[in-house]
Amino acid sequence: MSPKAYEPQSVENNFYKIWENRGYFEVDSNKAIQKEGKNFSIMMPPPNVTGRLHIGHALTFTLQDIITRYKRMDGFKTLWQPGTDHAGIATQNVVEKQLLAEGTTKEELGREKFLERAWAWKEESAGIMTDQLRKMGVTPAWERERFTMDDGLQKSVKESFVHLYNEGLIIRGNYMVNWCTHDGALSDIEVEHEDTDGKFYHIKYPFADGSGFVEVATTRPETYFGDTAVMVHPDDERYKDLVGKKIRLPLLSREVAIIADAHVDMEFGTGVVKVTPAHDQNDYEVGKRHDLEFITVFDEKGILNDYAEEFKGLDRLKAREIIVQRLEEEGFMLKIEEHKHQVGHCYRCKSVVEPYISKQWFLRKEVAAASIEKTNAGEAQFFPPHWINSYNSWMGELRDWCISRQLWWGHQIPVFYCDDCEHEFASQEENPEACPKCASKNLTQDPDVLDTWFSSALWPFSTLGWGNGDTEMDKLFQSDDMKDFYPNSLLITGFDILFFWVARMMMMGEHFNAKLPFNHIYLHALVRDEKGDKMSKSKGNVIDPLDMVNEYSADILRFTLAISAAQGRDIRMSTEKLEINRNFTNKLYNATVYLKMNEETFPDLTSFCLKTDLAKYMTSRLNQATLEVREALDNYKFNDAATIIYRFIWNEFCGWGIELSKADKNSIIELGAIFKDAMKLLHPFMPFVTEYLYHDLSGTTLENDESIMIKPYPHKTKKRKEEKTFELIMDVIVSIRRAKVLVDLANQKINKAFVKIDALTDKQKEMMLPFILKLAKVENIEFTEIKIENSVSDISDLCETFIPTDSIDLSSIISKLTKQDEKLLREIQKLNGMLNNEKFVANAPQDVLEKNRSLLADAKTKQKKVLEQLSSLKG
RNA sequence: GCUCGAUUAACUCAGUGGUAGAGUGCCUCCAUGACAUGGAGGUGGUCAGAGGUUCAAAUCCUCUAUCGAGUACCA
Numbered sequence: 001m002s003p004k005a006y007e008p009q010s011v012e013n014n015f016y017k018i019w020e021n022r023g024y025f026e027v028d029s030n031k032a033i034q035k036e037g038k039n040f041s042i043m044m045p046p047p048n049v050t051g052r053l054h055i056g057h058a059l060t061f062t063l064q065d066i067i068t069r070y071k072r073m074d075g076f077k078t079l080w081q082p083g084t085d086h087a088g089i090a091t092q093n094v095v096e097k098q099l100l101a102e103g104t105t106k107e108e109l110g111r112e113k114f115l116e117r118a119w120a121w122k123e124e125s126a127g128i129m130t131d132q133l134r135k136m137g138v139t140p141a142w143e144r145e146r147f148t149m150d151d152g153l154q155k156s157v158k159e160s161f162v163h164l165y166n167e168g169l170i171i172r173g174n175y176m177v178n179w180c181t182h183d184g185a186l187s188d189i190e191v192e193h194e195d196t197d198g199k200f201y202h203i204k205y206p207f208a209d210g211s212g213f214v215e216v217a218t219t220r221p222e223t224y225f226g227d228t229a230v231m232v233h234p235d236d237e238r239y240k241d242l243v244g245k246k247i248r249l250p251l252l253s254r255e256v257a258i259i260a261d262a263h264v265d266m267e268f269g270t271g272v273v274k275v276t277p278a279h280d281q282n283d284y285e286v287g288k289r290h291d292l293e294f295i296t297v298f299d300e301k302g303i304l305n306d307y308a309e310e311f312k313g314l315d316r317l318k319a320r321e322i323i324v325q326r327l328e329e330e331g332f333m334l335k336i337e338e339h340k341h342q343v344g345h346c347y348r349c350k351s352v353v354e355p356y357i358s359k360q361w362f363l364r365k366e367v368a369a370a371s372i373e374k375t376n377a378g379e380a381q382f383f384p385p386h387w388i389n390s391y392n393s394w395m396g397e398l399r400d401w402c403i404s405r406q407l408w409w410g411h412q413i414p415v416f417y418c419d420d421c422e423h424e425f426a427s428q429e430e431n432p433e434a435c436p437k438c439a440s441k442n443l444t445q446d447p448d449v450l451d452t453w454f455s456s457a458l459w460p461f462s463t464l465g466w467g468n469g470d471t472e473m474d475k476l477f478q479s480d481d482m483k484d485f486y487p488n489s490l491l492i493t494g495f496d497i498l499f500f501w502v503a504r505m506m507m508m509g510e511h512f513n514a515k516l517p518f519n520h521i522y523l524h525a526l527v528r529d530e531k532g533d534k535m536s537k538s539k540g541n542v543i544d545p546l547d548m549v550n551e552y553s554a555d556i557l558r559f560t561l562a563i564s565a566a567q568g569r570d571i572r573m574s575t576e577k578l579e580i581n582r583n584f585t586n587k588l589y590n591a592t593v594y595l596k597m598n599e600e601t602f603p604d605l606t607s608f609c610l611k612t613d614l615a616k617y618m619t620s621r622l623n624q625a626t627l628e629v630r631e632a633l634d635n636y637k638f639n640d641a642a643t644i645i646y647r648f649i650w651n652e653f654c655g656w657g658i659e660l661s662k663a664d665k666n667s668i669i670e671l672g673a674i675f676k677d678a679m680k681l682l683h684p685f686m687p688f689v690t691e692y693l694y695h696d697l698s699g700t701t702l703e704n705d706e707s708i709m710i711k712p713y714p715h716k717t718k719k720r721k722e723e724k725t726f727e728l729i730m731d732v733i734v735s736i737r738r739a740k741v742l743v744d745l746a747n748q749k750i751n752k753a754f755v756k757i758d759a760l761t762d763k764q765k766e767m768m769l770p771f772i773l774k775l776a777k778v779e780n781i782e783f784t785e786i787k788i789e790n791s792v793s794d795i796s797d798l799c800e801t802f803i804p805t806d807s808i809d810l811s812s813i814i815s816k817l818t819k820q821d822e823k824l825l826r827e828i829q830k831l832n833g834m835l836n837n838e839k840f841v842a843n844a845p846q847d848v849l850e851k852n853r854s855l856l857a858d859a860k861t862k863q864k865k866v867l868e869q870l871s872s873l874k875g
Numbered sequence: 876g877c878u879c880g881a882u883u884a885a886c887u888c889a890g891u892g893g894u895a896g897a898g899u900g901c902c903u904c905c906a907u908g909a910c911a912u913g914g915a916g917g918u919g920g921u922c923a924g925a926g927g928u929u930c931a932a933a934u935c936c937u938c939u940a941u942c943g944a945g946u947a948c949c950a
Contacts, residue, residue, distance in 0.1 A: 005912080193946090200950090218950060231950095265949060273950050282950075341949075389879060390945065397947085495944090526944095530887090563898095564888085568880070570943090572887070580898070583912040594909030639889070643897070658909070734916085741916050747905050777907090 006589035008553030012688045016134055018702055019709065025080070025139040027478075030710045033075045040076035041485035042068060043460050044140055045493045045501070046148060048087035049125040050094050053132040055527045055535065055573060056494060058545035062558045063524060063565060063638055064492045065138040069684035070633050071489075072139075073713035079485050081463045082133075082140035084126045086149045088410040088452040089183050089348045095121050095409070111408050118409045122147070132546055137554040137687050139709070144476050146463050148455045149411065152476060156467030157455050158414045158428040160512060165415070165426040169364045170403070172415075172424075176284045177402050179356030180346040181302035184406030187451060188399060189499050191344040191353045200339035201324060202270070204332045205230060208246035208255050214239070215334055217269040219341055220279075221323050222316045224249060225307045226295040227256055229275040231286065234260035236271055250332040252309060261286050281355050296357060300406075317352060361404035361413060361448070368398055368503075371510035379515070380487075380506070383522040383636045384568040387495065394499050401504075403451045410449030417444050457504035460488050460517035488518050495523040522636045524565060530574035543573055555686035556581045562685050563642035584646060585689050588682075591654050592693045595672045598665060601699030602672030613722050613767055615670030618657045620720035621648065622674055622681075627716050629681055645682050653678060656730060663774035672697055677714050725764050728757060728798055729771045735796035736776040739803045742792045749777045754784045754791070754802040821870065824863040831856040 023029055042064055047057060068080040095118050096106055106114040126147065133140075146153060164170040178186040201221045206213040216230060230247050232239035243260045256275075263286055264273050277287025278294040287294055297307045298316045306312055310326075311319050327333045344353040372395045374380070375388065382388045404413060415426050418435035419442035425435075434441050455462070462468065464485055465477035473479065487509070493502065502521060509517030528534055529541040536542065548557045559581045564571040595602065610616050625648035632641035653675065661667045676697050679690040687709065694708045695701050736753050740746050753776065765783055772781050787793070788802035831852055834840050841849065 005910090216950085220950090263950095268949050275950090280950075282948095342947095384880095386879060393878065393946075498945095532943095566889070569888085570881095574887085576899075577887080579912075583910095586912045587910065590910035590913085592909080597909070643889075647897075654910085655914095659914095662908090737915060738917090741904080744904090746903090746915065747907075 006585055006689060006692070008555060008585075008688060009550075011692050012135075012137065012549075012554055015688055015691055015702060016137060019139070019707060020134070020142065022707070023143075024707060024709055026141045026143055027077060027079050030072050030075070030078065033073075033710065033712050034077050035075040038074075038076045039078075039484050039489070040068075040071040041079040041081070041488045042490045042492065043081045043463060043488055044083060045497075046083040046085035046146075046456070046459065047129050048090055049084050049122045049129065049147075050087055050090045051125065051128075053129060053136075053545055055543050055545050058136060058548075058557060059524060059527050059561050059565065059571065060492060060494060061133060061136055061138045062561045063522070063636075064140075065136070065558075065687075066562060066638060066641075066684040067490065067492070067633065067636075068139060069687065069709060070713060073680065073683070073709065073711060075712065077484065079144075079481075080140040081144060081146070082130070082142060083146035083148070083459075083463065084122075084129060085456060086122065086147065086410060086452060088405055088407050088449060091118060091121070091125075092407050092409040093183075093348065106408065114408055122149075135546060135549050135554060137558065139687075144463075146476060148452070148459070152465070152468035152471040153455060153458075153462050154411060155428070155469050155471060156458055156462035157411045157450065159467030160458055160508065161414050161450070161454075162426045162428050163512070164363065164367070169367050170361060170426075171364060171400075172359065172361050174357055174359045175362070175400075175402075176278075176281055176355050177358050177360055178344065179300075179354045179358060180349065180351050181300065181354070182349045182351050183346055184300070185358060185360050185402050185404060186346060186353065187402050187453075190347045192347050193342040193344050195340060196343040198339050198341050198343070200269070200337040201327075202334040202336070203250060203327060204334055205247045205250065205272075205274070208248045214242065214247070214258075214272045215270045216272050216274050218274055219339060220320075221327065222304070222308075222311075222320045223276045223279045223297065224274055225252065225304070225309070225311075226276045226278050226297040227274045228277055228287065228292040228295055229256050229259045229290065231259045231261045231264055231273050231275050232271060233264040233266045234262060236264070236266050238271060250327055251330060259286075259290050261289065278357050279355055284355070284357070294357060298354075300356075300358075302354070316354075360402050361415075361446075361450075362400040363403050363454075364400050365398040367511050368395060368507040371506040371516060372396075374510060374516050375506060380518050381520050383520060386568070387498065387521070387523050390495075390498060391503060395503060401451075403454050404446075404448040405451055407449045410452060411455055412449050413446040415446045417446070418442065419444060453500055453504050456501055457508040458512075460491075460505055460509055461486050461513060466512070482513075486513060486517070487515050490520045490522065491518045492522045492524065495525065498523065520636075525568060525570045527561075527571045527573050530572055530576070532570070532572055548578065552578050552582055553585070553688065555689050556585060558687075559584070559642060559685050562638045563646065565638040567637065584650065585686070587650055587654060588689060588693060591649070591658060591675060592696055594658055595668060595675060595697060598668040599672060602669060602676060602697045604698075605673040605677045608673075610670050612664055612667035612670055613725070614657070614660050614664055614667040614771075615674060616720045617722040617726040618653065618671060618674050619717065620723050621652050622677060622714070623717045623719065625652075625678075626681060626714045630713075630716075633684075642685055645678070645685070649678055649682070656726075659775055660726075660729070660771050663770045680708060680711060680714050683708050725767055728760075728764070729768050731796050731798040732757075732768070732772050732801060733775045735794045735799055735801040736772070736778060736803070738796075739792050739794040739801050740776075742794070743803060743805070745803075747777075749779065750803060751778075752780045752782065752804060753778045754782050754788045754804070756784050756787070756800040756802070757798065758785075818870070821863060821867060828856065828860060828863065 019025065044064065045060065047053070064080065068078060072078040099105055099109065109117070130145070161170065178188065178191045180186055198219050200217050200219060202215050202217045203221065204213045205216045214230065218224065227249060232242065242258050245258050246255045247258060248255050263282060264271060275283045275286050275292065277283045277292050278296045295307055298304045302316045304311050304314050304316055304319055311323060314322065324333065345351065346353055375391065382391070414428065415424060416432055417424050418438060418440050420440035421435060421438040423435050423437040432443060435443060461482065463477065464481040465473065466482060468477065491502065505517050526534065529543065533539065533541060545557060556578055560577050561571065563581070564577065610619060625644055628644045629641045632644060657671055661671055676694055679694045683690040691702060691708050695705065732755050737746065740750065760783060769781060772778065788804060790806055791802040791804045793800060793802045835852060835856065
């Protein structure tokens with residue numbers, strides 16, 4: 001006995017295991033339907049091995065799976081490459097926290113032991129993540145799962161690094177970088193600028209000769225120990241004579257000169273600016289222009305050094321208040337203003353980021369030139385297209401990318417220093433034997449690791465074996481992979497990592513393969529809560545996708561995300577939407593129940609010729625839906641594709657197809673075949689329920705038969721001539737139902753109705769009749785060419801219908817209408833009485849007056865309609 | 876500051892030159908043999924505002940308003 005409703009929990013896990021065990025997710029699972037030369041590849045954006053899947057993952061992987069399943073069914077040799085990312089800073093922080101909880105630190109453990117811990121954590125976390133992905137029903141080629149630090153990918157990172165190093169595109173130098181006192185050097189985009197309420201400190205900078213002072217304003221007074229000049233604008237009349245004069249820094253014995261530099265904005269502040277070349281990006285440039293001294297005043301942890309004299313040993317931020325207090329005591333503080341400005345924070349640990357001079361490795365921006373050109377020449381296409389603007393504006397102002405990180409977890413930089421001759425060289429070997437210059441065996445590897453995004457940037461081709469050597473060849477990748485799958489057909493990811501990841505893949509992919517890594521780049525938006533707020537742990541409005549899978553089903557979550565995924569628009573997630581789509585799965589299930597009530601099993605649509613007019617009509621509509629779904633999917637309009645299927649199944653197939661079949665039982669077996677094809681259309685969106693119902697209708701089981709997921713996706717057939725007649729049938733039925741409502745006979749069977757349609761053939765009439773009788777609930781239909789008197793009528797788009805009033809008992813309707821008329825008359829009289837009363841009009845509040853007037857108008861309109869109906873019924 | 880996006884029915888949103896759409900809600904009716912997680916019929920919109928182009932504008936152009944995002948910068 002079938003259960004009353006579809007039970008996803010008992011289906012989903014079981015089906016997934018069968019699919020995976022049968023290798024359906026792997027490249028050649030659809031060999032039987034593959035067509036020569038049709039290849040499709042897409043790389044999974046590797047989730048970080050730091051935790052659990054969130055709703056954004058659910059969206060991105062759902063969309064990727066929809067396209068993958070579609071392409072696989074459509075005969076493409078399909079690769080969806082899975083994997084996880086080592087996520088340097090984030091993962092190291094997670095492991096450090098674990099150590100902290102155990103009362104130890106990574107320094108106590110040592111680098112080697114720490115890395116063992118990190119690897120153990122990685123194994124655990126990656127396992128959790130991929131299990132969660134399986135719950136979503138997604139189908140990447142799991143046998144090829146990669147990790148950004150596995151053996152092969154370590155090799156490809158070294159390969160690319162050594163290559164770029166030898167080309168002079170990777171350089172090392174002392175530059176001003178973004179420095180996090182917790183996480184070390186960061187790239188420009190790893191700094192989040194936030195509006196902050198700060199203070200503007202106006203400090204007295206006295207002339208060294210005691211002849212007065214200038215007023216200098218700063219937001220970071222703790223940096224003044226590193227001042228090596230004071231500057232004014234060369235055209236500033238106020239300060240022209242001061243240039244060249246000496247300043248004695250407050251509380252210090254050090255003297256600095258006043259210089260002129262056009263960088264100064266005369267309008268802002270006092271027009272006099274302190275210059276701290278070692279702690280400010282602009283001052284750094286000024287320092288170089290004027291050959292100033294670069295004085296660093298705090299160490300890598302942010303602790304003030306000797307230059308801060310009495311404040312030495314304090315954290316630079318904690319010291320600020322103390323310094324300000326001292327300046328006040330000594331009379332150097334002129335005033336303190338409230339000041340809104342932007343302060344950079346570390347995107348991982350939220351510490352205040354400092355501009356800091358440090359020796360780091362950089363990838364020179366020149367590496368991106370060709371990729372920018374090719375993108376603009378149209379070699380890769382963005383969806384939605386406006387993203388190319390953001391891409392260009394960022395690429396256009398690209399700066400050298402700081403790629404070294406002061407971490408242990410990651411790809412250690414493959415550069416070695418000779419302890420004897422100081423020669424520096426890059427090597428792919430793990431432990432090079434000797435210095436290539438002096439043959440010394442005393443070599444030291446650079447202790448830093450590479451920015452995580454460096455290895456991610458190689459992902460579209462490193463996973464295809466590029467630079468892997470023969471590590472795991474034939475298992476994780478094949479020798480033809482680069483030929484078959486590069487460039488990747490498509491990238492799907494969130495717009496928030498356009499710069500972090502997409503841009504970097506573009507430059508690296510182009511540099512190493514002379515082709516951009518993607519043909520299409522689809523950037524999806526953010527998932528928000530039902531009020532449109534961003535989800536965050538602190539707000540407590542996070543929706544856990546796994547909870548949704550358990551509460552509803554993977555199918556329902558996936559369909560909800562897909563039908564909401566309009567290009568370039570954020571998605572508002574709500575339980576209401578999930579419920580709507582749960583109702584949809586219920587509809588699918590009950591349609592199947594109906595079909596099976598009438599037939600035991602149903603053939604495939606392609607295996608026989610349709611006989612009934614209804615099935616021919618429905619197949620024509622299915623064809624239209626198929627056309628539109630394919631068009632939508634080919635353009636990554638997931639919401640449109642899902643909507644088209646939803647409407648076809650609910651409104652057309654269930655709303656009309658099933659209802660009409662009640663007048664022609666011979667059509668049911670054919671409708672079942674059509675429904676099975678609709679399940680194929682829907683399969684990429686709702687893989688489980690479609691698999692279940694497909695087999696249920698076929699009289700097979702997944703256990704004993706082939707899956708729907710490697711059957712051909714429906715193709716367009718042709719539009720059928722039956723559509724026209726069925727449009728008439730439906731119009732007549734709706735028209736008669738409307739007319740019945742007029743005489744209060746909705747849902748009741750009536751004896752007779754007339755239908756007036758111009759130019760109808762006898763054959764059409766014959767085809768139409770049984771459907772109209774059944775669905776309009778009429779005993780007799782007569783086609784007419786003239787208007788019928790003594791009847792209620794309905795004028796529709798394609799027809800006019802008449803229900804004769806002589807054949808039905810009108811007395812109850814007439815008495816009901818008469819009563820209504822009497823009641824309305826009393827109401828009108830009462831309102832008229834009030835409104836004709838001068839005293840009432842003069843004294844009643846305006847709103848009461850208006851309300852009564854509008855009530856009167858409504859009552860009059862209603863009465864008019866009632867009287868019209870009465871007179872038409874009385875004939 | 877610059878760039879991009881959004882503004883369409885009560886709500887959530889589709890709709891890139893050709894008679895304004897869907898789902899939900901709302902109103903009226905219905906326990907009818909797939910489904911009340913449902914069915915039937917209906918109500919509901921100066922497409923943010925103002926100009927312009929066009930035979931024709933929600934759609935293209937210009938400006939304005941409001942909201943959102945990114946990015947740069949003021950020491």
